[in-house]
Amino acid sequence: MKTYENQGNKDTRSGFGAGLTELGKTNENVVALCADLIGSLKMDDFKKNHPERFFQVGIAEANMIGLAAGLTIGGKIPFTGTFANFSTGRVYDQIRQSVAYSDKNVKICASHAGLTLGEDGATHQILEDIGLMKMLPGMTVINPCDYNQTKAATIAIAEHHGPVYLRFGRPKVANFTPENQKFEIGKALHLQDGNDVTIVATGHLVWEALEAAKALNEKGISAEIINIHTIKPLDAKAIIDSVSKTKCIVTAEEHNHLGGLGESVARVLSQHKPTPQEFVATNDTFGESGTPAQLMEKYGLNSDAIVKACEKAIKRK
Amino acid sequence: MATTQQLENITTQVRRDILRMVHKVNSGHPGGSLGCAEFFVTLYNEIMDRKDDFDMDGIGEDLFFLSNGHISPVYYSVLARAGYFPVEELNTFRIINTRLQGHPTTHEGLPGVRIASGSLGQGMSVALGAAQAKKLNGCNHIVYSLHGDGELQEGQNWEAIMYAAGNKVDNIIATVDLNGQQIDGSTDTVLPMGSVKGKFEAFGWTVIEIEEGNNVDAILKGMAEAKALTGKGKPICVLLKTVMGNGVDFMMHTHAWHGKAPNDEQLAIGLAQNTETLGDY
Structure with a gap:
């Protein structure tokens, strides 16, 4: 067993900040916008290093998304930063029309996703954002698992032409994937x-x-583990290949079971290889205050x- | 430079295009389109410094963004007549597989369009973003935008209006079509907006008023004045007072033709009031 x-x-939000800092040095077309959450999104270094390419928009997320769409006209690659809730639900129509439908090269970078935001409670703990974003035609949805992977993902999406939703979180969690991957x-x-059994996990759940x-393993059960950092487009082959061997699957995500990774996996499997599936996800509910754990x-x-x-x-096989 | 008569001739043809487009598919928005015909014709033929070939980034030329996308008929007609795509394509307005969607979009690759609009209130932010990109690119050209007056009821506008002044975005000229009408009635009855001029000024914008927004000379004069005020640290707003349905007598001064197409008889009357100039598509 690999350890x-x-x-x-x-x-993971610091991974985003580090990636953005790197992009600031390597890609002069990258610009960043933030809606009054520079510290929370770890965008301080980019702002300090490139004040001319940083836009503080105030508590006005709808305007931020529109500005970002406009900045692409002229070749800029805008990275917007705010909490996941305010990055998606609050500005859904702005993203839909001005970014996705308009084919704009905007990177929507969302911190504090899911329950692990913790004590602030349900107003800030969005558990529907993956669903909202994956339903938009042309939108790429990425939910990396740790600091190193979030940094790598941040750098990678600048090279990808098209709208991207990059989802990450607030708490300090295990950093276990390779540096500079x-x-x-x-x-x-x-x-x-x-x-x-196959376990397909995304984000903090990896x-x-x-x-x-x-x-x-201690119980004598051998689990295959797949890290799905990209929920859309979904690597269907990796999932189908794995369940061809294990014959059952568990999906795990910090998101509602409606609209999340699990549903995307279920769609692929029901079409190509019907397989017993269990969902580790929230059950159509809001969150609440508490520690992440x-x-x-x-x-x-x-x-x-x-x-x-x-x-x-396994019992359902 | 085009003469007043030439601009008026183009406008007359654009009115015919608008009426014929919406009549053919029995849908679309003629009222606001007709009200802004002089503005669009003047903007594209005289005011904007633009390149003949369309390029999305638009570096080295002025840009225009239509925020109130429902007046797509006037936009399409003027773009076609300015050479962005064949005028015959106006025949495809709102028809399946068309590039001329009900509301403008980049999605079908129509030259001249840089953003989708239709869901109201988003164009100001987009125009400001493009204006910021121009500054970053060292491009001294201007970004123009058009907004409905009823559209200002959408809150995102006021986020954008506040942002523009606070960040000294002085390479934008945002025009508001002040026709006083929206779908459900006059703006004063639906949601009274008070002084639009006072609001923009209170938010730190310079405001130019064009009292005769259906007069090409008045538009030329007002827009030249606006252009002269760019680059001075403040965003510019032009309040363009227009008559909805202008140029077709039974459509004027009412919200009734906001989103309604003329029937055969009404089309004939409208066309008779606007004799062919450049040639129908």
């Missing part, structure tokens, strides 16, 4: 081989899936929940 070492807990949009990462695999436990999004889901999926 992954935590190089030290780090927040190459990030390939739409390419699933095979983390661990296994025979009994590390939980690795932890779950250890617990399953408390919330992930209460809403069934931790490694324990993944272990239980795997056992259930």
Whole structure:
């Protein structure tokens, strides 16, 4: 069984900040916009290094999305930054018309996604954003798992022409993927081989899936683990190939089971290879205040929940 | 430079195009389109410094953004007559597989259009972004935009208006079509807006008023004045007082033709009031 070492807990939003800082040096067309959350989004360095390419828009997210769309006309590559809730639900129509339908090269970068935002509670804990964004034609949806991968994803999306939703989070979590990795949009990462069950996880749940695999291994269950950092376009082949071997699957995400990764996987499998599937996701609910760990436990999004889901999926084979 | 008569001739032809386009598909928005015909014709034929070949980035030329996308008939007619695409294509307005969608879009690759619009209130932000890109690119050209007066009821405009002044975006000339009408009635009855001039000025914009917004000479004079005020640290707003449905007597001064097409008889009357000049498509 392959093991992954935590190089030290780090927040994925800092990975975004580091990636943006790097882009500032390497790509003069990259510009950044922020709606009064520079510190939270870790955009301070870009602002300091490139004040002429940084736009503080104030608490006005709709205007930010429109400005970003306009900035592409003239060849700029705008990265917008605010919380996931204000990056999607608040500005859905602006993204739909001025960015997606208009084919604009805007990168919508969203921090504090999901329950792990913690104490601020449900007003800020969006669990519907993946669904909102993946439904937009032409939108690429990426949810990296740790600091290193978020940094790599941030750098990679500047090279991709087209609208992108990049989702990351607030808490410090295990940083276990390679430093300076190459990030390939739409390419699933095979983390661990296994025979009994496939676990397809995204974002913060990838590390939980690795932890779950250890617990399953002690029970004599061999789990195959796939890190789906790109939810759209989905690497269907990687999923189909894996379940061809394991015959059952668990999807794991910090998102509502309606509209998330699990539904995308279910669509692929129902069309190409019907397979018993269990969903580790929130159950059509809002979040609430609490620590990230408390919330992930209460809403069934931790490694324990993944272990239980795997056992259930295996029984359904 | 085009003469007043030449601009008026183009406008007359554009009115015919508008009427024929919406009549053919029995849908579309003739009222606001007719009200802005002189503005569009003057803008594209005289005011803007633009290149003949369309290029999305538009570096080294003035840009225009239509925010109130429902007046697409006037936009399409003027773009076609300015040479961006064949005038015969006006025949395809709102017909399946057309590049001339009900509301303008970049999605079908129509030359001349740089952003989709239709859902109201978004164009000001986009125009400001393009204006900022021009500054970053060291391009001294101007970004023009057009907005409905009813459209100003959308809150995003006021985010954008505040942003523009706060960030000294002084290479934009945003024109508001002040016709006092919207779908459900006059703007004063639907949602009274008070002084639009006072609001823009309070937000830090320089405001130019064009009282005769259906007079090409008045438009030329007002827009020249606006252009002379760019580059002075403040965004420019032009309040263009127009008559909805202008040039077709039974469509004028009413919101009734905001989104309604003329029938055969009404089309004939409208066309009779606007004799062919450049030739119908």
